[in-house]
Amino acid sequence: MAKWGEGDPRWIVEERADATNVNNWHWTERDVSGWSSERLEQLLLGVRVEGSEGxxxxxxxxxxxxxxxxNNRKGKLIFFYEWQLRVGWLGTSTNGLKYRGSLEVPNLSDENDMDDLDISVSLCKDQPSxxxxxxxxxxGVPEVRQVLGNYVKQLKSEFSQGMILPKANGENQPEPAKKEQVKPKKTLISSPPSSTSTHTSSHSQSSAGVCIPTCTFTLTETFLTTxxxxxRTFVNQEFVQVFTRSSxxxxAQRGGKFQLLGGNVSGEFTQLVPDKKIxxxxxxxxxxxxxxxxxxxxMEDRGDxxxxxxxCRGVPAAEEESTRGGWTRFYFQAIKQTFGY
Structure with a gap:
């Protein structure tokens, strides 16, 4: 093995504090299957389309x-992904009739361009035309194609950070393409026309010491109830289970914890003013x-x-659109559809 100061520069470690993978010569790999599963589900379940049909x-x-x-080999990033997806969809016609079907993506992989992606849509066998x-x-198909493209962009931006290490001489390898935020079409996940929103950029530091850009936004919604x-709908466990359709x-007390939507959402209550503020x-x-x-x-009571x-303050900037859409769909719309508000 070469001594410090001589020999093959690929193995020299004296100028590296961690003494690992100098000049990015060795093959390194990062498994992102878990994150990908969660992100694909989050993005796909945010797809909603409207038309004259319903x-x-x-x-x-x-x-x-x-x-x-x-994977990182000699300072070059190689992305590998291969997925088979099937998602159920619910359609509601203009006269209120409901129909169920499925959407299937058999070949989401690094070998296929988004334009070549096979996406098939069908009705369940017991459903009429x-x-x-x-x-x-x-x-629906173009929107699905778009959110899958967003998944690939996030894969190549968020999870490639730190894969290419500095060289022994202190120079940094070129970073991958500039991080891009997921930006689905506003019509899919933005709040209804009655809602308003603004946001300002800031930065927040997690307990791990990583500084991330954050944002603030507001939503306004009217419910036909007191x-x-x-x-009570927001703080009663039985009510929450009904409108989220899950355990x-x-x-509901100051400092009390909550968890819903299969553990995807969690947190704690910091303030509870009955009938006015949460x-x-x-x-x-x-x-x-x-x-x-x-x-x-x-909450402002206006009679009927x-x-x-x-x-909402402190949302990771890259998650603004999905967070806004999640609250609109999984809270506001779900409450209205479930309780008739």
Whole structure:
């Protein structure tokens, strides 16, 4: 083996504090299958399209099989991913009739361009013919293609950081392409026309010491119910389980913990003013470890309706759109559809 100061420079370690993989000569690999599974499900279940035929949205993952990894060889990043996906969809016609079907992606991989991706849509066998199937093919398929493209962009930006190490002479290898935020179309995940939102950029540091850019946004929504009923809907465990259609843990007291949507969402209550205000520390499972957003829900009772004003501070900037869309769909729309508010 070469001594310090002489021999093959690929093995010289004297100028590296960690003395590993000098000049990126060795093959290194990072498994990102777990993150990919969660991210694919999050992105796909945010797809919702509307047309003259009605509304269609992806509702559940019935198949999510595959793997993903990032490899570094001689300073060159190689991305590998291969997935087979099947997602259930629910369509609601303009006259209120509901239809179920499935959307399948058999070959999401690094060997196929997004334009060449096979995406098939069908109705369940017991469902009668409906124009909603054409809506899914015409508008749903392009949206799915877009969010899958966003997954690939995030894979190549977020998880490639740190894969290429500095050289022994202290010079850095070129970083991969500039990180891009997921930007699905506003029509899919933005709040209804009555909502307003603004955001300002800032930075937040997680417990691990990683500084990440964050943002703030607001949403306004009107519910056809009283403030006390709306307040109870957010803090009562049975109510939460009903509108999320999944098990939940909700300890409605200051400092009390909550967990819902299969553990994807968790946090704690920081302020509870009955029928008026709810404060919470809130996070999504894929966010940086121990990073929470600060959520404030203020309710104004207007007799037969209640205006809800929500402020969300400290959201990772790359997660702004998905967080905004998640609250709109999995909280606001779900509550209205479930309880008729």
């Amino acid at each position: 509304v269609c949205q992806l509702t559940d993952m019935s198949k999510l099989e595959g793997e993903a990894s990032i 409906t124009p909603l199937l054409d809506l899914m093919k015409r508008r 403030a006390d009923e709306l307040y 939940a843990v909700v300890d 404060g919470m520390r809130w996070r999504f499972r894929t966010w940086p470890s121990e990073h929470y957003a600060i959520i404030t829900l203020e 309706e209640t205006e809800l004003r929500m402020q």
